[in-house]
Amino acid sequence: MKLVELHAQAMGLAVEVVDGVRPDQLDRPTPCAGWTLRRLLEHCVGQHQGFAAAARGAGPDLALFADAPLGADPAEDFRRTGAELTAAFREAAVTGRALWLPEVRDGGPFPLAQAVGFHLVDALVHAWDVAAALGGTDRLVAVVEGDDALATALLAVTEAVPDTPEARAPGRAFRPGLEPAGGAGRFDRALALLGRDPAWKA
Template sequence: MKLVELHARAMELTVEVVDDVRPDRLDRPTPCAGWTLRRLLEHCVGQHRGFAAAARGAGPDLALFADATLGADPAEDFRRTGADLVAAFREAAVTDRALWLPEIRDGGPFPLAQAVGFHLVDTLVHGWDVAAALGAADRLVAAVDGDDALVTALLAVSEAVPNTPEARAPGRAFRPGLEPGGGAGRFDRALALLGRDPAWKARP
């Protein structure tokens, strides 16, 4: 399945970003309101584990998606669990297994392509969150915009996310959509659709 390999590419690019996270940077703010880099990575690693379990046939068990406790090397935790998720999606693609995702709508089961699309968006958007927190978002944006297949998939899934008051209420995955600025690239457009300000900068 082509989307599985696009997800693997998204993970590769995001791992490159997260590899720059040192322990002394974990308290930096991120574009996720109220979340430090530590909190964001705890969430991401927990999602890697939950989606991998779902791809291997786990039922709708919310506990599988719990935020992780990071070890001494959070970047390694992200890299290792990300690689395991990529492998799990490839395994699931052999049989086109549907996934139970208890955090999303009615929990599913969701077709594999849809589930992979969900996580592809999460991977790139949270990768951007990390890069923005580190003051280095431009490199990731350029890499994604330069990969036509990847950015097309990202934008297609982002455009399909409901932008209703109920879907974008406080506590939901995404904030209300924003209007992208003039001349915005496709990655910036996807970020704006999902409620991220592409111009976000951490306060000094």
């Protein structure tokens, strides 16, 4: 499935960004309101584990998606669990397994392509969050914009995310959408649609 391989590319880009995180930067603020870099990475690792479990056939168990405490090497935690998720998606693509995702709408089951799309957006947007916290998003945005298939997939999935008061209420995954700037690229448009300011600075 092509989307599974696009997701693998997205995870590779996310790993490159997270590999640049130093231990003394974990208390930095991020574009995720109220979340430090440590909290964001704990969320990402927990999501890797939850989606991987779902791809291997786990039922709608919310505990599988809980934030995961980081070890001595947060980048390695991110890299390892990301690789496990990529492998699990590839295995699920062989069987065509649907995934239970208890954090999304009614929990599913969701077709594999839809579930992979959800996490592709998560991977790229949170990679941008990390890059923004570290002070530089230009390279990540340029690489995604330079890959037509990846940028198209990111924007297509983002545009399908409901932007209603219920879906974007406090505590939900995304804030109400912003109006994309004129001439914005696909990555910046996706960020704005998910309620992030592409010009955010710490």
